[in-house]
Amino acid sequence: MSVTAPNGFRASGVSAGLKPDGARDVAVVVNDGPSRAAAAVFTRNRFKAAPVLWSQQVASGGRVRAAVLNAGGANACTGPAGFRDAHATAEHVADALEDSAGEILVCSTGIIGERLPMDTLLDGAGTAVGSAGRDGGTAAADAIRTTDTVAKIAFKRGAGYTIGGMAKGAGMLAPELATMLCVVTTDADLTAAQCDALLRAATRRTFDRVDTDGCISTNDTVVLMASGASGAAPDEAEFGALLTEVCDDLARQLVADAEGATKSISVEVVGAACEDDAVEAARAVARSDLFKCALFGEDPNWGRALSAVGTTRAAFEPDAVNLAINGVWVCRGGAIGDDRSKVDLGGRDVTVTVDLSAGSEAATVRTTDLTTGYVHENAAYSS
Amino acid sequence: MSVTAPNGFRASGVSAGLKPDGARDVAVVVNDGPSRAAAAVFTRNRFKAAPVLWSQQVASGGRVRAAVLNAGGANACTGPAGFRDAHATAEHVADALEDSAGEILVCSTGIIGERLPMDTLLDGAGTAVGSAGRDGGTAAADAIRTTDTVAKIAFKRGAGYTIGGMAKGAGMLAPELATMLCVVTTDADLTAAQCDALLRAATRRTFDRVDTDGCISTNDTVVLMASGASGAAPDEAEFGALLTEVCDDLARQLVADAEGATKSISVEVVGAACEDDAVEAARAVARSDLFKCALFGEDPNWGRALSAVGTTRAAFEPDAVNLAINGVWVCRGGAIGDDRSKVDLGGRDVTVTVDLSAGSEAATVRTTDLTTGYVHENAAYSS
Numbered sequence: 001m002s003v004t005a006p007n008g009f010r011a012s013g014v015s016a017g018l019k020p021d022g023a024r025d026v027a028v029v030v031n032d033g034p035s036r037a038a039a040a041v042f043t044r045n046r047f048k049a050a051p052v053l054w055s056q057q058v059a060s061g062g063r064v065r066a067a068v069l070n071a072g073g074a075n076a077c078t079g080p081a082g083f084r085d086a087h088a089t090a091e092h093v094a095d096a097l098e099d100s101a102g103e104i105l106v107c108s109t110g111i112i113g114e115r116l117p118m119d120t121l122l123d124g125a126g127t128a129v130g131s132a133g134r135d136g137g138t139a140a141a142d143a144i145r146t147t148d149t150v151a152k153i154a155f156k157r158g159a160g161y162t163i164g165g166m167a168k169g170a171g172m173l174a175p176e177l178a179t180m181l182c183v184v185t186t187d188a189d190l191t192a193a194q195c196d197a198l199l200r201a202a203t204r205r206t207f208d209r210v211d212t213d214g215c216i217s218t219n220d221t222v223v224l225m226a227s228g229a230s231g232a233a234p235d236e237a238e239f240g241a242l243l244t245e246v247c248d249d250l251a252r253q254l255v256a257d258a259e260g261a262t263k264s265i266s267v268e269v270v271g272a273a274c275e276d277d278a279v280e281a282a283r284a285v286a287r288s289d290l291f292k293c294a295l296f297g298e299d300p301n302w303g304r305a306l307s308a309v310g311t312t313r314a315a316f317e318p319d320a321v322n323l324a325i326n327g328v329w330v331c332r333g334g335a336i337g338d339d340r341s342k343v344d345l346g347g348r349d350v351t352v353t354v355d356l357s358a359g360s361e362a363a364t365v366r367t368t369d370l371t372t373g374y375v376h377e378n379a380a381y382s383s
Numbered sequence: 384m385s386v387t388a389p390n391g392f393r394a395s396g397v398s399a400g401l402k403p404d405g406a407r408d409v410a411v412v413v414n415d416g417p418s419r420a421a422a423a424v425f426t427r428n429r430f431k432a433a434p435v436l437w438s439q440q441v442a443s444g445g446r447v448r449a450a451v452l453n454a455g456g457a458n459a460c461t462g463p464a465g466f467r468d469a470h471a472t473a474e475h476v477a478d479a480l481e482d483s484a485g486e487i488l489v490c491s492t493g494i495i496g497e498r499l500p501m502d503t504l505l506d507g508a509g510t511a512v513g514s515a516g517r518d519g520g521t522a523a524a525d526a527i528r529t530t531d532t533v534a535k536i537a538f539k540r541g542a543g544y545t546i547g548g549m550a551k552g553a554g555m556l557a558p559e560l561a562t563m564l565c566v567v568t569t570d571a572d573l574t575a576a577q578c579d580a581l582l583r584a585a586t587r588r589t590f591d592r593v594d595t596d597g598c599i600s601t602n603d604t605v606v607l608m609a610s611g612a613s614g615a616a617p618d619e620a621e622f623g624a625l626l627t628e629v630c631d632d633l634a635r636q637l638v639a640d641a642e643g644a645t646k647s648i649s650v651e652v653v654g655a656a657c658e659d660d661a662v663e664a665a666r667a668v669a670r671s672d673l674f675k676c677a678l679f680g681e682d683p684n685w686g687r688a689l690s691a692v693g694t695t696r697a698a699f700e701p702d703a704v705n706l707a708i709n710g711v712w713v714c715r716g717g718a719i720g721d722d723r724s725k726v727d728l729g730g731r732d733v734t735v736t737v738d739l740s741a742g743s744e745a746a747t748v749r750t751t752d753l754t755t756g757y758v759h760e761n762a763a764y765s766s
Binding site: 074080113306310316331370 | 460464679680701702714
């Protein structure tokens with residue numbers, strides 16, 4: 001159902017020729033209104049790609065008519081020329097829609113440090129606008145894939161309105177926005193300020209807590225576009241909960257499809273003095289290459305997880321920390337607990353629970369194992 | 384030449400039976416004086432192994448008669464029982480030397496979260512003390528290996544004195560002391576306070592700047608033992624420079640033998656506003672799994688390195704940063720520089736230079752590539 005599940009949106013995904021294999025590589029998502037309220041969040045990497053620099057300006061206006069997205073090149077670290085390329089892409093889409101470039105969001109993904117072939121991209125963007133339709137959501141989600149093996153889409157129905165979404169991202173998936181592009185649409189009637197507050201709250205607990213390889217991209221963008229086509233002004237709490245569910249669904253799909261992964265790992269930290277402590281401790285475990293290699297080998301090597309917790313500033317006493325893997329408390333009181341051979345790591349899903357015994361706050365960070373497949377893919381693929 | 388190169392020291396390495404293959408696994412280094420001034424630095428991981436907790440107490444006294452080291456078990460996360468084991472080991476060695484347990488340093492390495500077989504260890508420690516001799520330095524260095532493929536030793540001669548050293552460590556090699564055990568000996572006549580200041584200065588620029596996998600061990604220990612047997616009271620600046628050379632030599636050997644590595648990578652950051660900025664930026668690049676996979680694939684994917692720099696708080700303007708790989712400035716002004724195809728990554732050694740254009744400070748962090756071999760080794764080996 002993707003981004004065209006809500007009323008008021010058209011989308012498409014076309015093959016422009018940016019991907020060497022001729023697969024779809026340019027997508028547009030067009031908001032036909034009546035409203036075009038929108039908000040977006042971007043990577044906190046200080047090297048922001050040209051489309052991010054452009055789209056930050058667009059989002060600051062609170063209105064987005066359309067988003068144009070391409071795979072096959074990130075247009076990052078490309079200097080002033082790259083910024084002109086992003087601007088030209090927005091102008092080209094605006095012309096095709098007879099609208100203002102200042103309301104056209106641009107997103108790119110692919111290798112850093114190379115210019116985009118602009119003739120190819122602009123031709124594709126024009127074709128994409130021309131073919132955008134109410135049934136184009138799935139093709140759009142397909143076009144933004146890079147090393148993603150499947151398209152990621154989600155939707156939820158609320159009281160008189162719908163939320164739809166698509167996302168891409170399979171590597172460089174890390175903190176402060178997983179490395180990803182994501183477009184979420186709704187036909188609810190929201191102001192730009194509501195979009196901003198609700199999107200920030202939803203991403204903070206979903207995409208911001210995916211960390212497959214600790215690498216923060218230059219291009220991360222998540223945009224929420226609201227058409228108001230349903231006429232429904234939603235209850236904010238209900239809408240926020242549904243939006244979080246859509247983002248969470250997409251975040252799960254990203255982890256499930258992460259490069260080379262054989263395990264989907266949830267690192268839960270409980271008993272934390274504050275939520276920030278819980279996130280910090282969970283992220284430290286999620287980033288331990290050694291622990292993630294052990295899980296690839298189905299070895300419940302809890303010492304590697306505990307030593308990662310030991311590198312954080314979270315409040316805890318070392319001799320009060322407990323740790324379970326798939327429900328077996330292999331570490332109690334910072335020391336040896338139940339027999340580690342009782343841990344069953346045969347399945348895809350692994351839950352690591354760290355009890356800091358320092359309070360009542362909790363958080364979960366999602367990650368994957370570190371595999372020979374990840375290394376192979378990232379040694380071979382210039383992305 | 385190892386730890387017995389300086390006068391006043393005996394050492395040995397014996398097979399106690401801790402390693403399943405029957406290889407040497409217990410080492411002692413004995414200081415016969417006349418001085419026994421010493422200092423040590425330890426992991427900053429908050430889960431400190433029992434031998435670290437014990438040895439911190441010993442080192443605080445500024446005197447070390449002997450160090451006993453074992454592979455085959457880290458005695459970490461073993462609670463009060465593990466601490467008693469470390470204490471018992473010190474007592475056993477002290478009895479054999481007819482000396483005080485309060486001056487016996489204990490170091491362990493191996494899997495976290497399992498008790499040591501104490502009968503086996505104590506038997507081995509007794510044998511090691513009995514067989515310690517002036518020619519035992521190489522055997523001691525051999526005994527502390529875990530996944531190390533070679534023993535790491537170094538020595539330097541100063542004005543009337545000698546410095547010798549041995550180290551182990553091939554995985555969990557990270558910041559704030561690379562995961563390692565290291566014993567450095569000298570026959571120079573130094574006070575404990577001099578040992579402490581000189582050792583801290585030397586490790587800060589050497590072992591602290593090795594980061595192969597971002598994982599900080601529970602057991603890191605570096606000790607400097609001074610016998611005074613040469614009678615030479617060294618010039619502090621000269622001694623400090625030589626000590627740094629010995630530590631640097633051992634640090635290079637650790638990186639050269641890191642688990643699964645095919646590249647030895649020096650990440651140099653220049654043009655930094657301060658040394659801390661340079662270290663932070665260099666460490667960020669050294670920890671980028673994606674960049675390290677690219678170098679394994681001999682792909683000069685500089686965008687992955689630059690995006691790692693972009694996650695730091697170091698002072699720089701994104702459009703003023705330059706980056707070279709093996710001398711080719713592939714990124715200039717935060718954008719595309721020279722043709723990346725000019726970079727030759729065929730050799731073992733790779734130098735990545737990041738010019739922040741923000742000042743005149745510099746620092747280098749040593750790391751390795753991320754390889755399928757690393758994943759295989761750490762998926763298969765409980766360590």
